[in-house]
Amino acid sequence: xxxxxxxxxxxxxxxxxxxxxxxxxxxxxxxxxxxxxxxxxxxxxxxxxxxxxxxxxxxxxxxxxxxxxxxxxxxxxxxxxxxxxxxxxxxxxxxxxxxxxxxxxxxxxxxxxxxxxxxxxxxxxxxxxxxxxxxxxxxxxxxxxxxxxxxxxxxxxxxxxxxxxxxxxxxxxxxxxxxxxxxxxxxxxxxxxxxxxxxxxxxxxxxxxxxxxxxxxxxxxxxxxxxxxxxxxxxxxxxxxxxxxxxxxxxxxxxxxxxxxxxxxxxxxxxxxxxxxxxxxxxxxxxxxxxxxxxxxxxxxxxxxxxxxxxxxxxxxxxxxxxxxxxxxxxxxxxxxxxxxxxxxxxxxxxxxxxxxxxxxxxxxxxxxxxxxxxxxxxxxxxxxxxxxxxxxxxxxxxxxxxxxxxxxxxxxxxxxxxxxxxxxxxxxx
Amino acid sequence: xxxxxxxxxxxxxxxxxxxxxxxxxxxxxxxxxxxxxxxxxxxxxxxxxxxxxxxxxxxxxxxxxxxxxxxxxxxxxxxxxxxxxxxxxxxxxxxxxxxxxxxxxxxxxxxxxxxxxxxxxxxxxxxxxxxxxxxxxxxxxxxxxxxxxxxxxxxxxxxxxxxxxxxxxxxxxxxxxxxxxxxxxxxxxxxxxxxxxxxxxxxxxxxxxxxxxxxxxxxxxxxxxxxxxxxxxxxxxxxxxxxxxxxxxxxxxxxxxxxxxxxxxxxxxxxxxxxxxxxxxxxxxxxxxxxxxxx
Numbered sequence: 001x002x003x004x005x006x007x008x009x010x011x012x013x014x015x016x017x018x019x020x021x022x023x024x025x026x027x028x029x030x031x032x033x034x035x036x037x038x039x040x041x042x043x044x045x046x047x048x049x050x051x052x053x054x055x056x057x058x059x060x061x062x063x064x065x066x067x068x069x070x071x072x073x074x075x076x077x078x079x080x081x082x083x084x085x086x087x088x089x090x091x092x093x094x095x096x097x098x099x100x101x102x103x104x105x106x107x108x109x110x111x112x113x114x115x116x117x118x119x120x121x122x123x124x125x126x127x128x129x130x131x132x133x134x135x136x137x138x139x140x141x142x143x144x145x146x147x148x149x150x151x152x153x154x155x156x157x158x159x160x161x162x163x164x165x166x167x168x169x170x171x172x173x174x175x176x177x178x179x180x181x182x183x184x185x186x187x188x189x190x191x192x193x194x195x196x197x198x199x200x201x202x203x204x205x206x207x208x209x210x211x212x213x214x215x216x217x218x219x220x221x222x223x224x225x226x227x228x229x230x231x232x233x234x235x236x237x238x239x240x241x242x243x244x245x246x247x248x249x250x251x252x253x254x255x256x257x258x259x260x261x262x263x264x265x266x267x268x269x270x271x272x273x274x275x276x277x278x279x280x281x282x283x284x285x286x287x288x289x290x291x292x293x294x295x296x297x298x299x300x301x302x303x304x305x306x307x308x309x310x311x312x313x314x315x316x317x318x319x320x321x322x323x324x325x326x327x328x329x330x331x332x333x334x335x336x337x338x339x340x341x342x343x344x345x346x347x348x349x350x351x352x353x354x355x356x357x358x359x360x361x362x363x364x365x366x367x368x369x370x371x372x373x374x375x376x377x378x379x380x381x382x383x384x385x386x387x388x389x390x391x392x393x394x395x396x397x398x399x400x401x402x403x404x405x406x407x408x409x410x411x412x413x414x415x416x417x418x419x420x421x422x423x424x425x426x427x428x429x430x
Numbered sequence: 431x432x433x434x435x436x437x438x439x440x441x442x443x444x445x446x447x448x449x450x451x452x453x454x455x456x457x458x459x460x461x462x463x464x465x466x467x468x469x470x471x472x473x474x475x476x477x478x479x480x481x482x483x484x485x486x487x488x489x490x491x492x493x494x495x496x497x498x499x500x501x502x503x504x505x506x507x508x509x510x511x512x513x514x515x516x517x518x519x520x521x522x523x524x525x526x527x528x529x530x531x532x533x534x535x536x537x538x539x540x541x542x543x544x545x546x547x548x549x550x551x552x553x554x555x556x557x558x559x560x561x562x563x564x565x566x567x568x569x570x571x572x573x574x575x576x577x578x579x580x581x582x583x584x585x586x587x588x589x590x591x592x593x594x595x596x597x598x599x600x601x602x603x604x605x606x607x608x609x610x611x612x613x614x615x616x617x618x619x620x621x622x623x624x625x626x627x628x629x630x631x632x633x634x635x636x637x638x639x640x641x642x643x644x645x646x647x648x649x650x651x652x653x654x655x656x657x658x659x660x661x662x663x664x665x666x667x668x669x670x671x672x673x674x675x676x677x678x679x680x681x682x683x684x685x686x687x688x689x690x691x692x693x694x695x696x697x698x699x700x701x702x703x704x705x706x707x708x709x710x711x712x713x714x715x716x717x718x719x720x721x722x723x724x725x
Contacts, residue, residue, distance in 0.1 A: 072689055203672075256556070259582075401673045
């Protein structure tokens, strides 16, 4: 009798245990991370990366929020969420918005310093996976708030047919701006209805391309202290004079950014400059019309010159201590070689992870897609995308207006530059 | 003295009105009060603290070159769109009323822009107006007008947006006028004919136009408000450029509030915009109402 009772009890307990199993699994094992990223088109690499991550980490589920239309929209959504305590667990702010976001959230204790987590992985892990130059992109006020996920610097896209028919050599893209303008002028002369070069800082949706023109000449937008504009120097003067010369010498017309990409894709522009993240998009737009080629961004000052780095970093904004470890695993995976391979192959971005360039990850792909190499070849030229602080977007609009006026010939380049510097200084104080 | 009966009725009435009143308070009055309060502070989105600044934002507003330019652009836009939207809508309705079999076709054709989502249509416009690839530019070149860039020339961009705004508004106003026309009794025309109004112009001036008074008033006020609130075309087609030529009030407001995060300043701007709309509507209602004949 007693034995039977025990068996019965054991059976009951087992049954109860079996019934409770799923509850335990979801309660303990399954952690759901709430993730927000910007730019809906990025879903095509965020989703496959999340799937790969979940395969490797079955106890974590990634739930994406509706992606924000742009980095600025995402920034705004995050600030609002901070107020209502509805921040996602992990998010991917643009490099230029990261400092302001990190400072605002740090003040409220809503962002995690990744420094200790990275230290726990050990110095070997750090050195194997990341270059200090890349890590610097995610640092704010000396703390590693973001782990760089996507990175890009502007490259040249050109139409080799127009170049060849204008008497240029498509296999030797100019490495100086004088060369670019001369080639543009020849294309314009050969095809009067086309533009030779288009450098659309008049309509680009951020000041990234304008910063590139200053950075390549060895200039910086801000003083080392970061509290005043510094682009009124010789590098800035050279940059703004180049901007005007694209119009007067290389046949550039002042049209919208998308209009430029469309016109380039139909063979109506010889050379444009844009993000390598658009490589897949522009290749798609061109279709088979001509064999699209890319080249690194010409750099005038070989010593101090560089290119501003666009892209985004992963930050952890969860307030739930239980989720932190899971968040870190996801962030670490995203910046790891497997995830980078997925992101790079689908866009043209630079890998932020050193190991990703190895043969087993991207090696073969780079051989098959030489157009993606232009960005990789200038990776060691990466400079931070400088940020003017809280008034950044406003300063960009003001600068764009003055740049447009200069390019149209309404005001002389140097007068325009002086005005830009003065108004930037004023808006930075405001 | 009120009788207990009347008092009970009054109480019941109040109780019945209460839910609506509460909703009105929560959805209309309270946000407006919050808006006005915010406009007196230096609040920035995401900030932890805020400070009262009194009317400083309002003072800044009228010295702000960007705001003044946006105000000028908006008024110009309204001035460009409004006459076309009202008289164009009326003209279309008058023309269509006489059609018998082709009327549904025209109605649908003119109403299509109203149903089309502008953001989607803007992509089409962007292509149509592309200076090198677009058919409109090709047409203008064919007409011997040379190289005209409708969206990127600061002198033309606002006019272009106004034409697109008109295209969008015309069909809607036409339908309103058609409804107004169908409400005019036949007998009035017969009586007018007996009294010697023989020509179409006479009939229009003596019967149609006066009888359309309420419709015209409604169309004018709604068109003004719609034109004042121009935003979507600006965002999708020009983003306020080139060189601020198409920065309108609502767009600048959006920039201040949602791009620059100066919530307090944006709130002050909203209050001013609201004031403008109320004033304009009142003014129009007053002047037109005096001449409107409600049948």
